[in-house]
Amino acid sequence: MPKISTASAPSPPHSSSSASSSYPFPCPYSNSQYPYHPPSPTPLDYEPISQYDEFKIGTQKFVYKLPDHAKQYVRSLFPIAHWLPNYNRDWFWGDLIAGLTVGVVVVPQALAYAKLASLPVQYGLYTSFIGVILYCLFATSKDVTIGPTAVISQLVAQTIAAYNVGGKHEPIAMALTMSFIAGLLQIGVGMFRLGILVDFIPAPVIAGFTTGASIQITIGQIPGLLGITGVNTNEATYKVLGAALSRLKETKLDAAFGFSALFILVTMKEGTLFLQKRGHTWAKWVGLSRNAAVILVMVLISYLINKDRTTPAVRIVGTVPKGMLAPKVPDLSIVKDAFMPAVTAMILGILEHIAVVKSFGRLNGYRADPNQELVALGLTNFLGSFFGGYPATGSFTRSAIKSQSGVRTPMAGWWTALLVILAMFVLTPLFYYVPSAVLSAIIMSAIADLVARPALVKQLWEIEFIDLFSFVLALVITFFFSIEIAIYVSVAFAVLVLLYRLARPSFAVLERTPGGYWVNTKYHKLREDSSPPPPGVLVVRLEESLTYPNSNYLADKVRDVIVARTAFGGKTGKAGDRLWCDVADEKKREKEKKRLDKKARREHAEISADGDVGDWDDQKGKVNLVPLRTLILDFSAVNGLDSTGVQMLVDLRRDVESYAGQPVDFRFANVSRKNERILIWFLKTTAKGKSVRGDVAPVVPPPVQEMQEAQKYHGAGGGEADEQGLVVKVEGGKKERKSADGRSTKPVRPSIELMNVDLESGAGVGEEGGPRVEKVDPGAGGSNGSLEEGSLRAESQELYDVMQFFHKSVDEAVWFSCQGKM
Incomplete structure (x- = not known):
C-alpha cells in the first residue's frame, strides 16, 4: 500500500516541561495549571469548486427553476387564495365582531384625520373605505387596519399649505396625486422585494419623528380646540404655539365642547382600563366605543344649540355629500410638485405600516411578509387615489382594537367597510352638526399613544448614546421644521452612522x-x-x-x-x-x-x-x-x-x-x-510569492485515509467495487463513481473518518482510535504509473501545509506558534 506524506510540525504538549525560563510570567501554554492538548489542524471537508463554477452552477439552477419561481411569485401576490378555502364558522364570528368594533372607531377618526389633513371630512371616509376593502385581498397580517393616520394627515396638510400659496394647486388634487405616486412607489418596492431598505432606518429614529409629529399635531389642534381662528397650524410647531398663546383672549364657546369631549375621552379610556384590570370584561367594549359615544352626545348638544340659528354658535362640520365619488384619474399635471412630498409619504407610510405589521405579528405568534405587505399598501394607495383616497397606512390604534377584539383573518376588513359605507350613505345628515372642537379632541386623544414614554428615553441612554442622539435629533427637527425635513435628515443621519460603524469598527488586542x-x-x-x-x-x-x-x-x-x-x-x-x-x-x-x-x-x-x-x-x-x-x-x-x-x-x-x-x-x-x-x-x-492556483477556490486537502483509498483504487488499474456495488475510479486526482452498468454519477467524496495526525512523527490516530498512518515512500506508486499519484501527493502536501495555519481557537493558534520558539 502506498504511503501518504504529512507535514512536519511539533507534537502537542503533554507536560509543562516546555516552559521557557526567559519568559518572565507563568506561561499558560506550558504551565500545568492550564493544560492544553490541541488537535492537529483540521482539514476542510467539502468539495473543491471554483468561484466561477459555483456561479455557473447557481445560474443554471436558477434558470432551470425559473418557471417554478415565477408561479410561486404570482401566487404569493394573492395570499387570500391560501386561507380563503379554509374559512369556517369560527373565523366568521371572530371577524364579524372585530370588524364591526373597528368600524365604530374608524368613522369618527376618519372625520377627524381628514380635518387634520385640511381636506373635507368625507375624504377621510373615502380613504378608510378603500383601505379596509382592498387590503384584505393582498394582506398577510390579520390585525392591521389601513386608513388615514395622524402623522400622514399632518404631512398632507403641510404639503397642501406649502404648494397652495396663491391658489396654485387645489388641496384635494394635491392629496390624491400624492396617494397615486406614493402607491406606485410602494408597489415597486414590494414587488422587487426591496423591503430590506426599511431595516436601514433604526427604531430610535422612527420613535423620534413619531414623537415629534405627535407633539406638533397636539399643539396644532389647540386653536381648533379653543375655537381660535386665523392661526396657520401648518407652520413650525413653536410658531403655532406662540400664535395660539397670543390669541387666548379670542377663545370661544368651542372650548367648552373641546375640553368636555377631551375630558370624557381620557376619563373613559383610563376608567375602562382600570375596570378591565379588576376583571370587568364589559369595560373593554365601552372603552372601544368612546369616540362614537362622545360624537353622538356632542352632536345632540350641538343640534339643540344650533337648530334654530342662522349662524352656528360653534364651528361645525357642515354639509357632507352622501355616497361615494365616481372613479376619476388624479391630476397628473401636478406630478412634478407632488413627487417629493409623495416620496416622503411613501417612506413614512412604509415605516408606520411595517412597524405595525411586525408588532402585531410578534404579539399574536405569526409572521407576515413585509414585501407583500408593501404591495398591499401600495395597491391600496394607488387604487384609492381614483376613488378619493389620500395617502394611508397601517394604524396602531385601530390595529390594536382589531387584535383585542379577536380577529381571525383579514376578512374582518370587509365588515369594517360595511359600517364605513353605511356612514357615507345614511349618517351624513348627522355629521352636519359635529363640532370641529370635538374632532380636535378626538385627534389629541388618539395620538397620545404615539408619544415615546420616558422609559424608552432612559433605555436609549443606558444602551447607546448615539441612539438617544438620533431620537432627539428627529424630535427636535420635527418640532422646529416639518415632518418631511425630519424624515430626510434623520434617515440620512442613520445611514451615516451605519456607514461610520462599518468603516470604523472595533478592534481588540x-x-x-x-x-x-x-x-x-x-x-x-x-x-x-x-x-x-x-x-x-x-x-x-x-x-x-x-x-x-x-x-x-x-x-x-x-x-x-x-x-x-x-x-x-x-x-x-x-x-x-x-x-x-x-x-x-x-x-x-x-x-x-x-x-x-x-x-x-x-x-x-x-x-x-x-x-x-x-x-x-x-x-x-x-x-x-x-x-x-x-x-x-x-x-x-x-x-x-x-x-x-x-x-x-x-x-x-x-x-x-x-x-x-x-x-x-x-x-x-x-x-x-x-x-x-x-x-x-x-x-x-x-x-x-505567487498564487499556486489560477482561481480563488475552496481547495480541499484530502484526509489521509481518503488519499490512501484513492491511491489503492488507482493502483488497482481500473477500480474496485465498493460495498454498494459502485466502482470508484481516480482520474487526475478526482474520483468518479460508476454504477454496475457503466453509467457515471456525480463526483462524490466517500464518508471516511477524519484523523488527527501527529505532525512530528508522521503518524496519526483516528478520531475513534483508528489505525495509525506511516510516513510516505515517495517512490511508491500504483501500477498505472506515479505521475498522477505524485501530483495528488504534492497538492495534498501543499494544502495540508497551508491548513496548519487554521485553528479552531485562539488557544490552539498560540500553542502551535509557541512550539520550539520559546
Missing part, C-alpha cells in the same frame, strides 16, 4: 485570563488579571467584516499595535534613510514597554509574597520587546471578506515582515467556513 478567556485589553479591569501572549506573539480580534470600507483602517490599527508591542527587527540603514515617523513609533514602543514592565513588577510582587524569590533587579525581570514572529487573527466576528480585505492582508504581511526583519506566521482562529477558501488563497499566495 487580546490577552488571556487565568480562567482561559481571551479578553480585550482596552478594559483595564480585565487587563489587570490577564497575561499577554509569549514574546513575539500578538493576538488581535477584528470585530467586523473585513471589507473595502474598513480594510485600511484595520490595517493601520494592526500596524500600530505591532509597532507598540514588538521590537523593530528590520534594517535600519543610515540616519538619513530612516522614515520621519520612526520617532512616533519609538514613543509607542516605550509606552507599551512601561505598561508591560508595570504588570511584570506587580506579578513578581505577588509571587514574592508567597516565598523569597529575590529582588526585582536580581530577577532581571524587566520586559524587553522582541521582534514579531507570529500574528494571530481571531476571525470569530468576521462574517464577510472581500478582495480588498484580502489585499489588505497581503500588504500587511509584507509590511509586518519588513518591520520584523524575519518571516512572520499569520495564523487564523475561528474562521467561518465561507472565509476559509479565500484565506487559503492568501496563505498560498504570500508564502510563495
